[in-house]
Amino acid sequence: MQGAMEDFLRALRAADVKVSPVEAIDAHLTVAMVGFADRELFKDALCATLAKTADEVDRFDETFETFFARETFQMEPPPPGADGEPEDLPPEVAGSELAQMLLNGDVSALAQAMEAAAERAQVSSIRLSTQRSRLTRKMLEEMGLTEIEQIIAAAKKLEDARSQALVGRLEAGKKALTEEAQRYVDRQHELYAAESGKNLREELLARKALNAEGGIDPADLAMMQALVKKMAKRLADRYSRRRNRARRGHLDVRRTLRRSMAYGGLPFEIVWKTQKVEKPNIVAICDVSKSVAAAAQFLLTFLYSLNEVVDRMEAFAFSGRMISVNDLLDDNKVETAILEVLKKIGFQQTDYGKSLEDFCDQHLDQIDRHTTVIFLGDARSNYADPRLDLFATIQKRCRAMIWLNPEPESYWGQGDSVMHRYERFCHVAKPCNTLAQLERIIEDVLRTYVPH
Amino acid sequence: MSSVDALIEGLAGVGYIASRRIATALYMAVHLQKPILVEGSAGVGKTELALSTAALLGLPLIRMQCYEGLDESKALYEWKYGKQLLYTQILKDRMGEHLSDAVDMDAAMERLHGMGDLFFSEPFLEPRPLMKALQEDDGCVLLIDEIDKSDEAFEAFLLEVLSAYQVSIPELGVLKAKTPPIVFLTSNNVRDLGDALKRRCLHLHIPLPDAALERKIVASRVPGIEAKLTHELVAFVQSLRTLDLRKSPSISETVDWARALILLNAESLDGEVVRDSLNVLLKFEQDIAAVEPQIVELIRRPLV
Numbered sequence: 001m002q003g004a005m006e007d008f009l010r011a012l013r014a015a016d017v018k019v020s021p022v023e024a025i026d027a028h029l030t031v032a033m034v035g036f037a038d039r040e041l042f043k044d045a046l047c048a049t050l051a052k053t054a055d056e057v058d059r060f061d062e063t064f065e066t067f068f069a070r071e072t073f074q075m076e077p078p079p080p081g082a083d084g085e086p087e088d089l090p091p092e093v094a095g096s097e098l099a100q101m102l103l104n105g106d107v108s109a110l111a112q113a114m115e116a117a118a119e120r121a122q123v124s125s126i127r128l129s130t131q132r133s134r135l136t137r138k139m140l141e142e143m144g145l146t147e148i149e150q151i152i153a154a155a156k157k158l159e160d161a162r163s164q165a166l167v168g169r170l171e172a173g174k175k176a177l178t179e180e181a182q183r184y185v186d187r188q189h190e191l192y193a194a195e196s197g198k199n200l201r202e203e204l205l206a207r208k209a210l211n212a213e214g215g216i217d218p219a220d221l222a223m224m225q226a227l228v229k230k231m232a233k234r235l236a237d238r239y240s241r242r243r244n245r246a247r248r249g250h251l252d253v254r255r256t257l258r259r260s261m262a263y264g265g266l267p268f269e270i271v272w273k274t275q276k277v278e279k280p281n282i283v284a285i286c287d288v289s290k291s292v293a294a295a296a297q298f299l300l301t302f303l304y305s306l307n308e309v310v311d312r313m314e315a316f317a318f319s320g321r322m323i324s325v326n327d328l329l330d331d332n333k334v335e336t337a338i339l340e341v342l343k344k345i346g347f348q349q350t351d352y353g354k355s356l357e358d359f360c361d362q363h364l365d366q367i368d369r370h371t372t373v374i375f376l377g378d379a380r381s382n383y384a385d386p387r388l389d390l391f392a393t394i395q396k397r398c399r400a401m402i403w404l405n406p407e408p409e410s411y412w413g414q415g416d417s418v419m420h421r422y423e424r425f426c427h428v429a430k431p432c433n434t435l436a437q438l439e440r441i442i443e444d445v446l447r448t449y450v451p452h
Numbered sequence: 453m454s455s456v457d458a459l460i461e462g463l464a465g466v467g468y469i470a471s472r473r474i475a476t477a478l479y480m481a482v483h484l485q486k487p488i489l490v491e492g493s494a495g496v497g498k499t500e501l502a503l504s505t506a507a508l509l510g511l512p513l514i515r516m517q518c519y520e521g522l523d524e525s526k527a528l529y530e531w532k533y534g535k536q537l538l539y540t541q542i543l544k545d546r547m548g549e550h551l552s553d554a555v556d557m558d559a560a561m562e563r564l565h566g567m568g569d570l571f572f573s574e575p576f577l578e579p580r581p582l583m584k585a586l587q588e589d590d591g592c593v594l595l596i597d598e599i600d601k602s603d604e605a606f607e608a609f610l611l612e613v614l615s616a617y618q619v620s621i622p623e624l625g626v627l628k629a630k631t632p633p634i635v636f637l638t639s640n641n642v643r644d645l646g647d648a649l650k651r652r653c654l655h656l657h658i659p660l661p662d663a664a665l666e667r668k669i670v671a672s673r674v675p676g677i678e679a680k681l682t683h684e685l686v687a688f689v690q691s692l693r694t695l696d697l698r699k700s701p702s703i704s705e706t707v708d709w710a711r712a713l714i715l716l717n718a719e720s721l722d723g724e725v726v727r728d729s730l731n732v733l734l735k736f737e738q739d740i741a742a743v744e745p746q747i748v749e750l751i752r753r754p755l756v
Contacts, residue, residue: 020651026484033483034476041456044476049484052650054491054641054657268533 005031007124008067009050011191015063017056023049039068066191093166098144099151102173110177114184117142123188127196136185140178148174202227206435224435225301225334231439232305281370282306282313283398285359287377288342289319289350295406295433296346299376300338302438304329314366317341318355319348324363350380352418353387360390367397375403375426379412379419386418388425395425404432404441453482453509468497468504469669477656478505487614487635489599489650492658494640495702499597501658502636506593511634514588515595516581518602524609528619530578536571572623582613583627591631599649600642607649615652660702663690669703674710684721684751685710689733691750692743701733709733723748 005028009019019027026049034045043064051060093099101109118124121139126132152170155163201220206227250273259269286303288296303315307329317325328340367373373394379386395401403426405412405419412419423429432438453459459475470478478501481488490498506513516527550567554560570576579587585594599607613619617629637653639645661669666686671677686706693700701709709732718725726747734740743750 018647022651026486029484030480033480040472041476044473045480047473048477048480048488048654048656052489052653052655053644057655057657263533263537266537268537 002028003119008063010124011063011067012050012060014192014196015059017051017059017063019050026050063191066187069187093151096144096147096151099148099170102148102177103169110180113143114139114181118184118188123185124192126185126189126193128193129189132182132185132189135188136178136181139185140181143177143181145174145177221297224298227435228298228301229305229308229334231435232302232308234439282310282372282374283316283366284313284374285316285318285322285376286325287319287350287375288317288346290347291350291380292378292406293347295378296342297338298435299406300341301334303376304334304337314363316359316363317345318358319345320351320354321345322355322358350382351384352377352379352381353385353390356387356390356394360393364394364397367394369397369399371398372400372402373398375401375422376406377403378405378407378417379403379422380416381418383416386421388421391422391425400427401425402427402441403429404438405429406433407431408433453479455479462508463504464672466504466507467672468500469665469672470501471661471665474501474656474658477654481654482634484654485632487637487653488656489637489639489645489653490656490658491639491641493660493700493702495704496658496660497703498636498638498658499595502593502595502638505634505636509593509634511590512588512592513595514581514585514592514633515597517597518599518606520601520603522602522606524606526580527606528580528582528609528613529621530580531572532576532578536576539571539576574624577621577624582610583619585633585635586613586617586619586627586629588633589630592633594633594635596635596637598640598642599637600639600645604646607646611648611652614649660693660700663687666690666703666706670706670710673707674714677710677714678719681713681718681720682710685713688721688726688750692733695743695746697734697739697742698736699734699739705733705735721751723751726751 009024009027012019027046030045030049031042034041036042043061046064047057047060051057093103098113100106101113117139120142121135123135123139126135148170152167152174155167155170202223252271252273255271256267256269259271260267263269284303284306286296286299288300292299300317303317303325307313307315307326315325315329316322323345325341325344328344329337331337332340403419403422407417407419409431411417412423419429428441428444430437430441432441453462456472456475456479459479460470460472463470463475463478477488480486490501492498502515503513547564551560551563554563577583582594585592596610599610614635617632618626620626663686666689667682670682670686671679689701689706689709709729712729712732713721713725716725716729727744730740730743730747734743
């Protein structure tokens, strides 16, 4: 059972359920305690020790069912009366265990033999979907398929009725066996390899340049949204809670004196000054014009996720003019929200000057000295007035101004890009065109510019 | 505590209808001596589970409510400053007598060191919930409620208590539990808990119950309710949960509602009774507004 447990834990890890060595020990203790007679009890007990979040419970259930699923073999029972009289079988049949099992229709023995063969063929080390047919064949050979094939070949030559019947039964058995072996290997693939393939794709996606030719593959869109969401949640978890951090060394005289009353005026209990750690207060402004079309979806997805996890955030989008998109993001699901924003304001001629004007006219009061402003855009102003004066006004009012540009730094200032002129007013200006970069920068931003 | 089935029965005896998964987790927690982390939305009976376990085992329940800013002086122990202060004053008065016959400073210091130092000693220790739980001779049930509301620093500080059932007090050394308590931690998922904490606990997620289980719970919690009414009201609540509400009613709301219906002398559900008592079930104005027009339709749904 130890081996099976190890495999099961490995399958769990492959399914992204974190199992540490301590938990593995717990799992073994659990099994020793509850035994495996009662499947339900066994499952619930293991679930309590191994799965640690609601998500993990779901994944645990799934993995458990797949791992311990053993369909019974679909085998035809041996023809009636056949087992009564000793059959006149060729001597090879007696020599081959597998042939006997097939002929007797002994499903439980077959299942056991298959488990053993799978272990010898190391099916559970499967990594890629292309390994499946090779491993199936290897497993069948381990079970003794070659012998069966030899028997069939030999019997075919004999051409009498009895041999023909034998051939028929063996062929049928072989077919059933092969199908079962394929299903078995598929299950193993699903258990151990499917998740790693997904992880690989996710990793590639995180590093893919988002303004590359064609933008994001529609097939990857859902996955990217999930990734962005996970990322935003991770960041928000870390930074969205307000904390009081003690500042050792600064005596809070007033509170110390008050506490001292209980001790007859002696300053017995000393109180230190604490510093409030505020929640991030973010204004995000996102360019959705034609020139950033490829990246716009990605930027908006991020905006959406950030809006979900950060309490105090104001979101704006612009191309020719600027609008507040808070309500759109709040009221809709992510796909519709992005579509709505793009429909309302997207893909027009960029006009940074006009947009900044709109912002300063209507929303400047959103910005105070606690606010961090995040600008997402390529700073391509179509040779219109970039209105640096307005940008400077915003910069003066806010705590920090951060510009994330989907173009690489070497493009800044070329053509109609006025990035270098805006850059002077930014606390941080960074190129950002992959998910991985975005996460690193936002993390930096939250750590450095959100008051701590 | 001998088997999971016995546990289900025992819990039912003290008025807690447990699903198999809940009972199994509890059984494991007791036998592996591990804390149990209970998650689930508000009102599914997380805290109740701890209370019922205490009642079942006949152990005292020690409860610690977590909140932002909770620190070890409120959770573990504090020194009795006032008494310590008195002690030093007594000491000062007595000191003169004791040291008067010492010939020189060195001898006086020698004698001072020789006196027992009681300043940091157990009599001056004010135990808080966690320490109290460790000091119980026959064990107890320790409920650490809403751990997700506490700070990360506090979580880290819990680790020692939860894994070794001991606390380190810098001035005194390590205090070990005589009998390890049965520990419940509850969480509403306000924030993700650290991996280190999760690793030390068994995990139990209590979902909203299915209709059959919920009927049993209502029947056990609200004695004297008619089977027909139970059936109807549970079906109604279950169909409410399929709607897109801000806060779906959980078990405690169902039970409250059942009690309210009994008070209103309702024998079966009809539009008027439901409309009048809907505020027991739904806690947001928008939810009530969304459900109100559909009440009649929801009641008419075939019973599950």
